[in-house]
Amino acid sequence: MMTIVAIVLAIASLGVGFAVGWIFRQKLGHDKIARAEEHVRQIITEAKQEAEGLKQSKQLEIREELFQKRQELEAEANQRFQQAQKLESQLANREMNLDRKVDLLNKKKQELSQFEESLRVRDKTLQLQQQELERLTREQNVRLEQISGLTTEEARRLQLNNVFEQAKQEAAQTVKEIKDRARMEANREAKEIIVQAIQRTAISHVVESTVSIVRLPNDDMKGRIIGREGRNIRSFEGTTGIEVLIDDTPEMVMLSGFDPVRREVAKLALEKLITDGRIHPGRIEEVVEKTREEVEELMREAGEQVMLDVGVHGLHSELIRHLGRLKYHTRMGQNLLQHSIETAILAGIISAELGLETHWIKRAALLHEIGNAVEQESESSSAELGAELARRYGENEVVENAILFANNLQREGQVLTAASVIVGVANEISIARPGAQKEMLSNYFQRMSQLESIANSFPGVINTYALQAGREIRVAVEHTKV
DSSP states (O other), rough: OOOHHHHHHHHHHHHHHHHHHHHHHHHHHHHHHHHHHHHHHHHHHHHHHHHHHHHHHHHHHHHHHHHHHHHHHHHHHHHHHHHHHHHHHHHHHHHHHHHHHHHHHHHHHHHHHHHHHHHHHHHHHHHHHHHHHHHHHHHHHHHHHHOOOOOHHHHHHHHHHHHHHHHHHHHHHHHHHHHHHHHHHHHHHHHHHHHHHHHTTTOOOOOOOSSSEOEEETTTHHHHHHHHGGGHHHHHHHHHEEEEEEOSSSSSEEEEOOOOOHHHHHHHHHHHHHHHHSSSSSHHHOOOOOOHHHHHHHHHHHHHHHHHHHHHHOOOOHHHHHHHGGGGOTTTTHHHHHHHHHHHHHHOOOOHTTTTOOOOHHHHHHTTGGGGGOSSSSSOOOOHHHHHHHHTOOOOHHHHHHHHHTTTTOOOOOOOOOHHHHHHHHHHHHHHHHTTOOOOOOHHHHHHHHHHHHHHHTTEEEEEEEGGGGGGEEEOOOOOTT
């Protein structure tokens, strides 16, 4: 019985608990719904407020934009109105000008009509005068025929012969005077042009030499240059093609060779080896090859700089390289690159003074010695090599012929042009000006020997020494014979 009561009580307790829980959940749900509705109402209110603010902001922006557009339209309208007024004013001025021109034309037309009328009157008067002159001439001719006994045709022929002979004498005298004056003027102007060209040209020269000197930090460096059993010096000479001369002269060695470019490469390479301190065959070959490339670049830069200085453009790269090689070439003490520059400047000045086109003349003058820079051995002259080189790399016949003529060569059938003559004249001026060239060393030695021989030919002279380039001679004599 107690068990049943307990079960009933338990069931009743569960029912009561369930009922209480259900009632609590219902109350809690109503509170949440109320809060949610309140939140929704708040969101709606805020949204309305925000929408109202956006509406007012947009309205304000639209008003400002409309105001700005109105101002722009008004400004544009004012501008167009001003332009229209300006055009109207211009049209009014044009109409006034046209009216004035019409009045002027009418006035000119009236003046022209008056002038034509005066011409007609004058023409009629001239016709009457011509008729009167013809009548008087006929009467005069009749009287002359009666007096001289000659017909009109015979008198005319006699007069013409006299006039013709007199005209021939006067013409011959005039021609002679014109020729003499032209010859004098041509000589004077030619001298002036040449003097001006020389005065406006920079003058410089380089002493001829086949030997380059390299300074050493000390005499111990000579042994390192020679190397063990002479391996270093043989390697250097074989690589550069230049002979190394080492003697007792302190702190210096000499490089001898007739190719100036090779000699320059050898000099620069040896200076680098001395500075670096590592001197052996492998290093020598490396430095010489690198120096050779540097010298090639220096020659190219020298050629390009010369083009800029002279004002010549568009040369082929090979012509530029050969032009740069002339920097290391000399002839009788005159540097060939400086000589080429000087000749080009002289030719340009002379051609400009004569009113000729200067471009091709300066171009030919700049290239006229380029045959001296050709490396390969050939039986042809430097002028022929230069002309061939110019033709190979795109230069025209004007340049080719000028190169030949400047070097005293002329092919059969070659037309002598003004460019050739001017380049030849400029070349001769550059060579012949004072100080341009110095005597070759062999000529110098020969002259010194001749001076000593002349002094030795006198009786009682023992020894003779020519000093100061021949300006002083010291003589040792036997005092008993002098």
